Amino acid sequence: MPVNAQYRLAARPSGLPKDDDWQYTEDAVPSPGDGRFLVEVQYLSLDPAMRTWMNPGRSYVPPVGIGEVMRAAGIGTVVESNHAGFKPGQSVFGTFGVQNFAVSDGQGVQVVDTSLAPAPTFLGTLGISGITAYFGLFDVGRPEPGQTVVVSAAAGSVGIVTGQLAKIHGCRVVGIAGGPDKCRTLVEEYGFDAAVDHRAGNLRADLKEHAPDGIDVFFDNVGGAVLEAALARLARGARIVLSGAVSQYNSTEGPRGPANYMQLLVQRASMTGFVFSDYADRYPEAIEALAGWVREGKLKTREDVVTGGISKFPETLLKLFRGENTGKLVLAL
Amino acid sequence: MPVNAQYRLAARPSGLPKDDDWQYTEDAVPSPGDGRFLVEVQYLSLDPAMRTWMNPGRSYVPPVGIGEVMRAAGIGTVVESNHAGFKPGQSVFGTFGVQNFAVSDGQGVQVVDTSLAPAPTFLGTLGISGITAYFGLFDVGRPEPGQTVVVSAAAGSVGIVTGQLAKIHGCRVVGIAGGPDKCRTLVEEYGFDAAVDHRAGNLRADLKEHAPDGIDVFFDNVGGAVLEAALARLARGARIVLSGAVSQYNSTEGPRGPANYMQLLVQRASMTGFVFSDYADRYPEAIEALAGWVREGKLKTREDVVTGGISKFPETLLKLFRGENTGKLVLAL
Numbered sequence: 001m002p003v004n005a006q007y008r009l010a011a012r013p014s015g016l017p018k019d020d021d022w023q024y025t026e027d028a029v030p031s032p033g034d035g036r037f038l039v040e041v042q043y044l045s046l047d048p049a050m051r052t053w054m055n056p057g058r059s060y061v062p063p064v065g066i067g068e069v070m071r072a073a074g075i076g077t078v079v080e081s082n083h084a085g086f087k088p089g090q091s092v093f094g095t096f097g098v099q100n101f102a103v104s105d106g107q108g109v110q111v112v113d114t115s116l117a118p119a120p121t122f123l124g125t126l127g128i129s130g131i132t133a134y135f136g137l138f139d140v141g142r143p144e145p146g147q148t149v150v151v152s153a154a155a156g157s158v159g160i161v162t163g164q165l166a167k168i169h170g171c172r173v174v175g176i177a178g179g180p181d182k183c184r185t186l187v188e189e190y191g192f193d194a195a196v197d198h199r200a201g202n203l204r205a206d207l208k209e210h211a212p213d214g215i216d217v218f219f220d221n222v223g224g225a226v227l228e229a230a231l232a233r234l235a236r237g238a239r240i241v242l243s244g245a246v247s248q249y250n251s252t253e254g255p256r257g258p259a260n261y262m263q264l265l266v267q268r269a270s271m272t273g274f275v276f277s278d279y280a281d282r283y284p285e286a287i288e289a290l291a292g293w294v295r296e297g298k299l300k301t302r303e304d305v306v307t308g309g310i311s312k313f314p315e316t317l318l319k320l321f322r323g324e325n326t327g328k329l330v331l332a333l
Numbered sequence: 334m335p336v337n338a339q340y341r342l343a344a345r346p347s348g349l350p351k352d353d354d355w356q357y358t359e360d361a362v363p364s365p366g367d368g369r370f371l372v373e374v375q376y377l378s379l380d381p382a383m384r385t386w387m388n389p390g391r392s393y394v395p396p397v398g399i400g401e402v403m404r405a406a407g408i409g410t411v412v413e414s415n416h417a418g419f420k421p422g423q424s425v426f427g428t429f430g431v432q433n434f435a436v437s438d439g440q441g442v443q444v445v446d447t448s449l450a451p452a453p454t455f456l457g458t459l460g461i462s463g464i465t466a467y468f469g470l471f472d473v474g475r476p477e478p479g480q481t482v483v484v485s486a487a488a489g490s491v492g493i494v495t496g497q498l499a500k501i502h503g504c505r506v507v508g509i510a511g512g513p514d515k516c517r518t519l520v521e522e523y524g525f526d527a528a529v530d531h532r533a534g535n536l537r538a539d540l541k542e543h544a545p546d547g548i549d550v551f552f553d554n555v556g557g558a559v560l561e562a563a564l565a566r567l568a569r570g571a572r573i574v575l576s577g578a579v580s581q582y583n584s585t586e587g588p589r590g591p592a593n594y595m596q597l598l599v600q601r602a603s604m605t606g607f608v609f610s611d612y613a614d615r616y617p618e619a620i621e622a623l624a625g626w627v628r629e630g631k632l633k634t635r636e637d638v639v640t641g642g643i644s645k646f647p648e649t650l651l652k653l654f655r656g657e658n659t660g661k662l663v664l665a666l
Contacts, residue, residue, distance in 0.1 A: 060599045223595070242598045257590025262556070265575045265606030266393050273598030 004029050005310045006099040009064045013054055015252040016321060021054070022314050023067070029101045036103050037081035041096045043305075044313070045073040045123040046329040047157075048221070048320055051249040060275045069097040070313075073128060075112065075119045076102070086111070093122055098313055100333055110283075116291065117301070124157050124328030125301040126290055132243060132276040133161035134286040136219060138169075140274050141241045145170030147216035148235070150207070152198075152226045155182040157328035158243060160190060161290075162219050164299050167191050171217075174210045176203070176226055178323040185326060190300060198222075203229045214267075217241065223248045224256055231263040240264075240271040250321055302327025309333055337362050338643045339432040342397045346387055348585040349654060354387070355647050356400070365436045370414035372437060374429045376638075377646070378406040378456040379662040380490075381554070381653055384582040393608045402430040403646075406461060408445065408452045409435070419444070426455055431646050433666055443616075449624065450634065457490050457661030458634040459623055465576060465609040466494035467619040469552060471502075473607050474574045478503030480549035481568070483540070485531075485559045488515040490661035491576060493523060494623075495552050497632050500524050504550075507543045509536070509559055511656040518659060523633060531555075536562045547600075550574065556581045557589055564596040573597075573604040583654055635660025642666055 003026045010023040032038045053064050053071050064071050074096045078086050083106055086092065094109035096102035112122040124130065136158075143149050149166040153159045154175025163186065166173045175186040175195040183195035196206035207215070207229055214235030220227050223245030230240070248255040264271060279286070293299035304325040306316045309332075316331045336359045343356040365371045386397050386404055397404050407429045411419050416439055419425065427442035429435035445455040457463065469491075476482050482499040486492045487508025496519065499506045508519045508528040516528035529539035540548070540562055547568025553560050556578030563573070581588040597604060612619070626632035637658040639649045642665075649664045 228590075242595065244598075245595050248595070255592050255595065257561075257592040257594050259588050259590040261590045261594070261604070262575065262578050262581070262588065262606070264604060265577075265608065268605075268607055268611060270603050270605040271594070271597060272601075272603040273595070274601055275598065278601060 002029050002100070003027065004099055004101040006069050006097070007310065007313050008069050009054060009066055011066065012056055013051075013250075016250045016318060017051070017054065017314065019314055022070075024311075030103050032080055032082050032103045035083055036105050037083045037086045038079050039076040039092060039094070039096055039102050039104055040079045041074045041076040041100055041102060041333055043075045043120050043123060044098060044310075044331040044333060045128065046317055046320055046331060047073070047128070048244055048246040048249060050317065051321070069099050071095060072098045073123065075122055091119060091122075093127060098310065100310060117294070118303075120303040120305050120328065120330045121301045123330055124303050125161055125294065125299065126287060127328075128276060129157035129328055130161050130290045131279065131283060131286045132158050133165055133219075134290060135276060135279045135282070136241045136243050136274055137162050137165050137217070139279070140272050141217040141219060141239050143169060143171050143217045146172070148172045148174065148211045148213060149217045149219065150174045150176065150211060150215045150230060151219045151221075152176045152230070153221035153244070153246060154186055154192065154195060155326045156221060156246075157325075159219070159221055160186070160302055160327055161299070163192050164190055165293075166217075167193075168293060168298050172211075174207070176207075176222070182326055190302075198226055198229075204232055207233045214238065219243060220245070222246055223258075227258045228260055231258055231260045234263055234267040234269050236267050236269075238267055238269040240269065242271060242273040246321065303330050304328065305330045305332055307332045335362050335433070336360065337432055337434040339402050339430070340643065340646050341402050342387060342399055344399065345389055346384075346583075349583045349651060350384070350387065350647065352647055355403075357644075362434045363436045365413055365415050367415055369436050369438050370416045370419045371412050372409040372425060372427070372429055372435050373412050374407045374409040374433055374435060374666055376408045376453050376456060377431060377643075377664040377666060378461065379650055379653055379664060380406070380461070381577055381579040381582060383650065384654070402432050404428060405431045406456065408455055424452060424455075426460060431643065433643060450627070451636075453636040453638055453661065453663040454634045456663055457636050458494055458627065458632065459620060460661075461609060462490035462661055463494050463623045464612065464616060464619045465491045466498055467623060468609060468612045468615070469574045469576050469607055470495050470498050470550070472612070473605050474550040474552060474572050476502060476504050476550045479505070481505045481507065481544045481546060482550045482552065483507045483509065483544060483548045483563060484552045484554075485509040485563070486554035486577070486579060487519055487525065487528060488659045489554060489579075490658075492552070492554055493519070493635055493660050494632070496525050497523055498626075499550075500526075501626060501631050505544075507540070509540075509555070515659055523635075531559055531562075537565060540566045547571065552576060553578070555579055556591075560591045561593055564591055564593045567596055567600040567602050569600050569602075571600055571602040573602065575604060575606040579654065636663050637661065638663045638665055640665045
């Protein structure tokens with residue numbers, strides 16, 4: 001008889017999440033009440049933002065409560081339904097949590113067509129990552145063809161899409177990533193004009209070499225020293241898109257602000273934060289565009305799928321913060 | 334026989350400028366060559382940004398060179414002219430430097446009509462300060478009537494105009510200033526809805542009280558802990574206008590970035606730098622609007638004029654960084 005295995009938040013971590021910060025539980029598989037349906041989760045989305053949801057205090061979403069199932073997006077199959085909009089057998093995307101089964105009322109849940117692309121792609125390029133890249137780049141960053149776009153965590157799920165979208169748009173694209181292998185992959189497989197290794201210890205000089213006319217759009221997923229290096233290299237009128245700050249999420253000394261933020265004044269530049277979910281009414285536009293580019297071969301999808309089931313969740317999450325993934329990190333349940 | 338007394342930059346200061354960082358010199362009064370004119374400077378503008386011009390490295394203007402006359406804006410009278418556009422007896426505004434006499438080719442120099450307002454007002458409300466407030470608030474901050482505008486260094490030359498402009502625009506206006514006297518002045522004499530004293534040690538709670546619905550526009554002249562307190566209180570979609578960072582200009586530990594800058598993401602907010610001189614082709618629009626409000630009694634001008642001549646320059650500049658001035662700080666030569 002199947003059980004519903006779950007990871008719950010046991011304690012608020014200091015620094016990187018430790019095993020003690022999680023509680024593994026097994027519940028009975030729930031029954032969906034009226035207007036609800038039961039989903040069996042097949043793929044979990046692992047996102048840097050999950051670390052921020054573990055902290056106390058409201059961010060753009062409330063924190064996960066102690067003892068609650070950890071929040072996570074995922075793809076699953078409807079197995080039982082008392083909801084007119086969802087039928088057994090359908091593949092659905094939603095925030096189902098770190099568990100094998102979830103009951104949903106349909107809020108925020110979308111049916112996905114896995115005949116178009118494999119399910120993990122709907123967590124990456126045709127899911128939150130692609131949507132984040134699309135609106136962050138085009139609506140917030142607003143690059144013009146020929147301008148220089150720099151992306152941090154460029155080999156991560158959002159970065160690898162953002163860089164390719166900027167290339168499609170006719171921009172010069174420079175990725176910042178950790179390690180020579182990722183940098184080579186970005187240039188050779190994903191068409192970036194250049195990629196610089198922030199671990200090589202030469203970030204400011206490398207950015208100067210590869211963005212000789214300055215950075216017009218900086219799409220930041222990292223923060224910290226990487227953000228400061230980009231601020232030091234802005235072109236006049238540059239736009240910084242704040243998508244994340246993964247270098248800061250596990251800091252035990254509290255987050256660090258960009259010391260040279262007054263470069264925004266020197267260069268008449270802006271730094272703007274956004275949250276993908278604000279664009280919910282325009283998701284179809286984004287998905288249609290992204291799927292079109294995938295079909296035409298202009299946009300390559302990339303998922304890093306970890307197998308082994310839900311028990312791998314704690315260690316798989318840490319892969320994100322060690323920068324071990326290329327493309328979208330997904331756990332197959 | 335008159336001499337041209339000058340203060341030159343002798344050394345790049347660490348922290349607050351010391352007497353040793355200046356060199357006092359006396360030159361002969363220069364003669365204007367072809368296409369040039371001689372100005373006798375009557376009033377010097379003292380601005381926090383002057384401290385940034387003393388540092389090495391290019392900011393939005395090049396640094397003042399060692400041994401050069403210190404850069405400063407001022408108001409003077411044309412005393413001799415070989416330039417068709419300027420006649421002896423005219424009052425002029427320009428960047429004449431910390432000296433009694435300057436030769437100019439007319440670049441960036443504007444004739445001012447001192448029958449409309451006293452000369453120091455053309456350095457403050459009807460000069461750079463007013464122009465900075467006007468474009469920073471209306472073009473960068475873009476407040477809507479009814480929104481909450483918070484201004485730091487609110488009793489300073491730019492802040493005191495910015496707050497009044499926001500009131501004219503129908504906003505709720507909260508000033509941040511140093512000390513109870515300045516705060517009282519802002520509310521009682523300049524019509525601010527509230528003013529909070531950042532020296533009282535209660536800034537975050539005070540902002541929460543006086544901006545209960547959050548801050549829609551934060552016009553920042555200060556940086557540091559004041560900027561962080563405002564970031565913690567932003568309303569959804571807020572705009573931070575970066576006009577200055579006076580708390581950081583004399584730091585010997587290097588500038589400090591706002592640790593909670595990711596509030597920009599949480600609140601889908603932006604932080605944008607600007608430099609008033611980018612709006613040079615729209616100065617007439619600003620001056621006309623500002624002068625109109627002054628005439629109607631809606632905008633009160635305030636200058637803090639120090640007398641005693643050029644030898645008072647080094648100590649008068651320090652008044653800015655001690656927060657001792659209310660309104661525009663001007664040195665009468």
